[in-house]
Amino acid sequence: MILQLNGISKRFGGLQAVSNCSFTVEKGKVVALIGPNGAGKTTIFNLITGALKPDSGSIYFKGKDITNVQEHKRVHLGMARSFQDVRALTEMTVLENVILACPSRYAESPLLSLVRPNQVRKEESHNIKKVFEILEYVGLSDKKDKLAGDLSYAEQKLLILARLLATDAELLLLDEPASGLDPGSLRKFVELIRDLTNNNKTILIVEHNVSLVSEISDKMVFLHHGEALAEGKPDEVAKNEELRDIYFGA
Amino acid sequence: MEILWQLFIQGVVLSMVYLLIASGFSVIYGTTGHFHISHAGVFTLAGYVLYLLMESMGLPIWISLILAIVISAILGALIYLTLYRAVLSRNGTHLVLFIASLGLLTVIDNGIVAIFSPDPQTFTTSVEFNKVLMILGAPVTVIQLGMIIIGIVALLLLYVFMNRTKAGRMIKAASVNPDLSQIVGISLKKIHVICYAIGSALVAIPGFYFALDTGANSGKGVELVILAVMAVIMGGIRSLVGAWIASLFIGMFYNMSILWIPPHWQTSIIFFLFLIMIMVRPTGLFGQRA
Amino acid sequence: MELLIGFAILACIYIILASSLNILIGYTGIFSMAQAAVFGVGAYAAALLETKLTWGFIPSLIGAIVIAGVISAIMAFPSLGVSGDYFIVASFGLQMLIHTLFMNLDGLTNGPAGVQRIPRPEFFGYQLNSDIEYLILTILLTAIVLWFLVGISKTGFGRVLRAIKEDETVVQSLGKSAKRSKITVTVLSGCVAAVAGSIYANYVTYISPASFTIHESIFIAQLIILGGLGSWRGATIGTIILLGLPEVLKFLPISETYAAPLRQVFFGLLIIGFMILRPQGIFGTNMAKKIKIKDSNITAELGEGEKA
Numbered sequence: 001m002i003l004q005l006n007g008i009s010k011r012f013g014g015l016q017a018v019s020n021c022s023f024t025v026e027k028g029k030v031v032a033l034i035g036p037n038g039a040g041k042t043t044i045f046n047l048i049t050g051a052l053k054p055d056s057g058s059i060y061f062k063g064k065d066i067t068n069v070q071e072h073k074r075v076h077l078g079m080a081r082s083f084q085d086v087r088a089l090t091e092m093t094v095l096e097n098v099i100l101a102c103p104s105r106y107a108e109s110p111l112l113s114l115v116r117p118n119q120v121r122k123e124e125s126h127n128i129k130k131v132f133e134i135l136e137y138v139g140l141s142d143k144k145d146k147l148a149g150d151l152s153y154a155e156q157k158l159l160i161l162a163r164l165l166a167t168d169a170e171l172l173l174l175d176e177p178a179s180g181l182d183p184g185s186l187r188k189f190v191e192l193i194r195d196l197t198n199n200n201k202t203i204l205i206v207e208h209n210v211s212l213v214s215e216i217s218d219k220m221v222f223l224h225h226g227e228a229l230a231e232g233k234p235d236e237v238a239k240n241e242e243l244r245d246i247y248f249g250a
Numbered sequence: 251m252e253i254l255w256q257l258f259i260q261g262v263v264l265s266m267v268y269l270l271i272a273s274g275f276s277v278i279y280g281t282t283g284h285f286h287i288s289h290a291g292v293f294t295l296a297g298y299v300l301y302l303l304m305e306s307m308g309l310p311i312w313i314s315l316i317l318a319i320v321i322s323a324i325l326g327a328l329i330y331l332t333l334y335r336a337v338l339s340r341n342g343t344h345l346v347l348f349i350a351s352l353g354l355l356t357v358i359d360n361g362i363v364a365i366f367s368p369d370p371q372t373f374t375t376s377v378e379f380n381k382v383l384m385i386l387g388a389p390v391t392v393i394q395l396g397m398i399i400i401g402i403v404a405l406l407l408l409y410v411f412m413n414r415t416k417a418g419r420m421i422k423a424a425s426v427n428p429d430l431s432q433i434v435g436i437s438l439k440k441i442h443v444i445c446y447a448i449g450s451a452l453v454a455i456p457g458f459y460f461a462l463d464t465g466a467n468s469g470k471g472v473e474l475v476i477l478a479v480m481a482v483i484m485g486g487i488r489s490l491v492g493a494w495i496a497s498l499f500i501g502m503f504y505n506m507s508i509l510w511i512p513p514h515w516q517t518s519i520i521f522f523l524f525l526i527m528i529m530v531r532p533t534g535l536f537g538q539r540a
Numbered sequence: 541m542e543l544l545i546g547f548a549i550l551a552c553i554y555i556i557l558a559s560s561l562n563i564l565i566g567y568t569g570i571f572s573m574a575q576a577a578v579f580g581v582g583a584y585a586a587a588l589l590e591t592k593l594t595w596g597f598i599p600s601l602i603g604a605i606v607i608a609g610v611i612s613a614i615m616a617f618p619s620l621g622v623s624g625d626y627f628i629v630a631s632f633g634l635q636m637l638i639h640t641l642f643m644n645l646d647g648l649t650n651g652p653a654g655v656q657r658i659p660r661p662e663f664f665g666y667q668l669n670s671d672i673e674y675l676i677l678t679i680l681l682t683a684i685v686l687w688f689l690v691g692i693s694k695t696g697f698g699r700v701l702r703a704i705k706e707d708e709t710v711v712q713s714l715g716k717s718a719k720r721s722k723i724t725v726t727v728l729s730g731c732v733a734a735v736a737g738s739i740y741a742n743y744v745t746y747i748s749p750a751s752f753t754i755h756e757s758i759f760i761a762q763l764i765i766l767g768g769l770g771s772w773r774g775a776t777i778g779t780i781i782l783l784g785l786p787e788v789l790k791f792l793p794i795s796e797t798y799a800a801p802l803r804q805v806f807f808g809l810l811i812i813g814f815m816i817l818r819p820q821g822i823f824g825t826n827m828a829k830k831i832k833i834k835d836s837n838i839t840a841e842l843g844e845g846e847k848a
Contacts, residue, residue, distance in 0.1 A: 285625050285628065333812065336816045337816055340816060342815060344625075345571070346815050346819045347815075348625075348628070349761075349762070349765055349811065349819075350811065350812050352758055352761075352762065353762070353808045353809070353810075353811025354812060355808070356758070356762075356804055356805070356808030356811065357805050357808035360804035360805045360808065361801070361805050363801040364801040364802050364805060368801075469755070473754065476629065476633070476754070479629050483629060514640075514643065514644050515640075518640040518641060518644060521633045521634070521636055521637035522637060524630075525619075525630060525633055525634065525637070528618055528619070528630050528633075529618045532621055532622045
C-alpha cells in the first residue's frame, strides 16, 4: 500500500467538499476515482498533493504521515500530479518544460551554481540525458525544441506526462488525462499507462470516461458528495445499480 | 478636550478627501478592473481647470465649480475612450493598460509643470474662502466646510445612484458578471464610460479643495491616490461601504494619533499597517474570504 | 566631454537598476514598484558606512549589498501572499514606507537634509577625484553586475523564475518552492540595486530622500518596460537610448526649468505610444503573450474578492 487516506474532511464555507473520505492505493496498481461532477475528486487531489490542508483526517504516503508536509516537499517524497486544464508552460520549450521537473540540487540554486559550476554542469547533462529518454518514451523527442504552446492538445497532454515522469515520482496523480483526446491518441495513452505500471509506477486517476477507466484500472473508488461510497474491482463497481443511478443522475 | 475636538474636525476633513478619491477609484476599478493610476492625474487637472475658470476667465466660484466637475468627468471618460480603448483593442492586457496609465500620469504631471511652472498657482479670489469659521471652538475654513458638504452630497448621490436607479443596478451587474451583462444587452462600453465619468467627478472635488487651499499644484496626486487605493483594498474590493470605513480610519488616524505619536510618523505607520493587513487578510477587512 | 562622462556614469547606474528590475519583472513577473526604495537603501547604507564609520569604498559597497539584501528579504514577505494588482499596491506601499523612513529616522539618515560629504572612493591611498576615473570604476562594476545577472538568468534558477512567471502552481506541483525562489530573486535584485545605490552615492557625494521617491520607482520600471521586459539588450542598450533621446532637448533653446518636465512628458508619451503599438518594448519579443497569462491570475484574484 503506497497511499492511504484516513477519514479526510474538507469544508469550503458552507460546502462540505470532502467528508470523512477513506481509501487506499496499492503499489503498482491503477486506481480510478470516479463519481458525478462536484463529487470532490479534484479537491481530493489537492488534499493528497498538499495544495489544500484537510480540516480533519490524515494521509499516509509510503507509511509516513504526510498530512502536514508542504506541497513541494511531497513531490520530493515521490508523488506528482497533473492538472485538469493541462497547464503546459507555453512560453518555454518542450525540453525546458520537462527538465524543470527534474529534481535539482545545484543548477537551480543561484549560490551553488556560482560556487560549484562543475557539479551544475554534471547535473544538467545528466538531467538532459534523462529528459531525452523520457521524451523518446512518450514520443515527443522530435518536438523537443518547440515551444510548448505550439504543440497540439494531445501533444501537450503527453508533455505533461513526460513532466510527471521527470520528477521521478512513484505515485502519479492524473486529473482527467484522457479528456479531449482523439481515439488514436487515446490508444497510445492507454498503452503508456499500462506500461508505466509495469515500470513500478502507481497511478491514481480521475476520469469521466467510465469504459476507459474500467479498461485500465485495477480498482475503482466511487465518490459521492465527497465520500468514498464504494471501492472495488471495476466491474463490481460498474455493475452496482445504486451507483449507476447516482452517476447518471437517475 | 478642545484639542481633541479640533483634531477630530481636521480628521473629518482629511477623511472626506480619502473618501472621495477612494470612492472614485472604487467605482472605476470595481466595474472595469482597470488600475486607473491616472486617477491621480485627473485629481491634479481638476485643480488647474478650476484655476483657469476662476482666475483666467474670471467666472464666479459656483459656476466654475459646476463647470470644472463636468469637465473633469469628461476628461476621465475621454481617457477611457481614447487611450484605454486603444490599448485594449490591440489585445493589450490590464497590466499594459496600467503601464500606459502610468505614462499618462507622467505626461499630465510634467506637462502641467512645463506650462504653469512647478510653483503652486494660488487663487487671488480664494482669500475670502480661507476665512476661518468656528464650529464649537474648532477652526474650519470655508473651503473645508464647502468640501465636506459637497462631498457628503456627492457620496449620498452616488449611493442612491448605485442602489436605487436602473443605471446603477446595471453597473453593479456588470461588475459582478461582465459576460452576462453583454448577453442581456447592456453595452459594457457605455457602462465603463459612465463609471469613468462618475469616478473622475468624485476625485475632482478633493482636487478643487487642495487647489483652493494651497494653490493648484502638480505631483501631489499619486501618494493620495495610492493611500486611497489602500483604503479600497482594506475595505474589501467592490465594497463601497468598506472603502468608506477604511478612508475614515486613515483620515482620522492621521489627525487623532498626533496626540500619542510624533506627527511625521503617521504615514509610515499607515503603510506599515496596510502591509500587515495585506499579509493577514488579503481580501480586505470587509471582503469575504474565498 | 564632461557632460558625456556624467551621462555615461548615470547611464551605468540606470543600466544596473533596469537590470535589477529585469530579473524581477521580466523574468519572474514580480511587478515591483519599490525599486527606488531599495536603490535608496543601498545608497544610504554605503553613504553612512563611509561617513559615519569611515569604511572604505569596497567594504561599504559590500555592506550596502548585504543590508539591501536583508531589507529586500523582509520586504518580500508581506507581498508574497498577494498577486496582480494587489502586489503592485503593496509594493507602492513599501516604496512609500521606506521613503518616509529616510525622512523620519533623523538620527540615522539625517532626515530631509540627507547625507553630505560622501567621499570619492580611494584605493591604496589614491583617490578617484576625476570623473573619468570614476567612470572607469563604474563601468567595471556595471560589467560585473551584468555578467552576474545574465549568468544567473541562464541557469536552472533562471528557468524556475520564468516558469514562476508563467504558472506558479505548476512550479509548486513539480516540487520546487515558488516562495523560496521568489524571496531569493527579490534579495538578488535588491543586492544589485544596492550596487547602483553605492555608485550613485559616491558619485554625487550627497544624497537625500528626494532622490528615492515613488516617481523614481515609476521611472525605473518604465525604463525596463520600454527597453523590453526579459531582454538584457533592453536593459542595457534600451536604457542608453531612452536616457539619451530626451537629452536632445538640451540642444534646443529651452531653459532647464521647462526642459526637465518636457523630457518627462516626452518619456510619458513614449510609454503611451509603445503600450498601444508595441507593448513588448524595444527589444522584448513576446511579453504581451506572457503578461496575458499573468492577467488571468489577476482576474482570479479579483474573483475572490468580489463576493463582498
